Amino acid sequence: MDPSEVDVPPLKDLTIDNITDNVKLINSQCPDPRLKYLLERLVQHVHDFARETRLSHNEWLAAIQFLTAVGQICTDVRQEFILLSDILGLSLLVDSIDHPKPADSTEGTVLGPFHTHDAHSEPNGTQIAHDPDGEPCLVLCTIKDRSGKPVSDVKIDIWETDSKGKYDVQYEGREQPDQRAVMHSDEEGKFWFKAIVPVPYPIPHDGPVGKLLKLLKRHCYRPSHMHFMFEKEGFDHLITALYLRGDPYETSDAVFGVKESLLIDLGTVNAEQAKTYGVKEGTKTIVYDFVLVSEEDSRKLREAKAMAAMKHLGLRMKLYNGLPVPEID
């Protein structure tokens, strides 16, 4: 940008006490009110953090090096910044803010860093996991709206690890997706597939996030779970997962994802189901009824909660594209 086009306030002799206001002032020329508000809050919190901790140059440099390492280990199939957000509880917090759920609908949870966009679209009944060491598991689900009406033609992304606790993308030389699929609910809102019983696994801990967990004396395990993502026009995007009750890490998920309402007990296939779905009697089952919220209900709830939270914080705000910005600019 040609500096002559930019009108900047005079900035000189900045100190611990006046730099925050001055940085906010120079950023305040941002024409987008939402980005301006985000930066205003970001600068305040980053500066307050440094002031409250009396952050040393060496600590600052260690943070710079840590963040650089986090960025540099990222690849097409590894997202260490999402992992960092996950272990700091930020991912779950953002999902809770952005996708508030009425009590009668399925709760959301963390996306995690292992969703991919290359899963094959498969018909109901497909065997989506091919690990011969995995314990077979029949998954039988329905999708309804809040009135109890089945929702058909929902796009469902499903992904889980193999029996060793690794996602396909964690293996070198991965040629095609495994333990993942895209399915669609049928006319009765049903979808079903054959997978394997989920197992607990460590999040990737050979990188900077793993080092941080070790310094914090935290373990890096996630309890057994299977991921689900639901998309259909008119409905709020739902990112969630089902967790096996009684898992050793049920109450200490490294990424804070477990919710009581998402815990399930494994069942077993009875004689009739064995016939219907073409699996052995006694095979493990996961049975769950998902309830989606309409986009409209979700938007209303999100906006009402946002404005209530702003009021609670004593901030005078208005909504701009559904997100809060200061009422008086």
Place this chain on the structure above:
Amino acid sequence: MDPSEVDVPPLKDLTIDNITDNVKLINSQCPDPRLKYLLERLVQHVHDFARETRLSHNEWLAAIQFLTAVGQICTDVRQEFILLSDILGLSLLVDSIDHPKPADSTEGTVLGPFHTHDAHSEPNGTQIAHDPDGEPCLVLCTIKDRSGKPVSDVKIDIWETDSKGKYDVQYEGREQPDQRAVMHSDEEGKFWFKAIVPVPYPIPHDGPVGKLLKLLKRHCYRPSHMHFMFEKEGFDHLITALYLRGDPYETSDAVFGVKESLLIDLGTVNAEQAKTYGVKEGTKTIVYDFVLVSEEDSRKLREAKAMAAMKHLGLRMKLYNGLPVPEID
């Protein structure tokens, strides 16, 4: 880490309102009290930021992608995270906190991302800049302590851009350092060298930080300056720079580095100086007397200011390796 070695508090059903305390709780097992305090404050501020802005999933994802891009553009000779810290005013803030200066000593300022560790050690009088288009400039400096006593054998790192406003490391195929040197003060605390008159220049703006500045409608220029870094045992490390008074960007430095006490007016070489230093009469000069603070004075001042700031914030803290941690753990 073997999870059986780790005693974790139960974490489940985390919400917007209780996740912060729970994440702090699981991090509180960190055996290092300073890291524990840093994480406690980091989690509080990151979560408060998300709550106060009602951060959306899309904004969170944009931030993840931005930070990833910042990390990925970093190389041995480009540090985009330092640049990000610079344009957010964090670098100057941290320097102000960590290296407080008594009124009778030279102020510090931002290090910037272009210091290298490969500058050659040169004797006084060396021509350190070889750009034929640069305007020659004789730099004559002294280093004293606060009592006015010359300080000899100080290691001084000096770096500046060429006449086009680029550092040597910004050119591909750089074979050896230019416009930079390491010098040492003589018995009288003097050091002098031949360089070129500094020019204003844009910080690197072809990466994610440049994009952010553009979105914020900020320019990316730094006023003309020459960097200096001073190291000698027993003295506080001084990172500073001298700025040319009257530069068009004097009051709008993109990285907030300018301080009144670091502004200088260019002088010109007189007949006697021309003879002494072997330069043409009329050549531009930069003349400056630096004053270093003893490590002991700096430590005392830093600690006193830290404890005063903690008290002002209403926090009951003690010092641990010179940095604040909660008094009661």
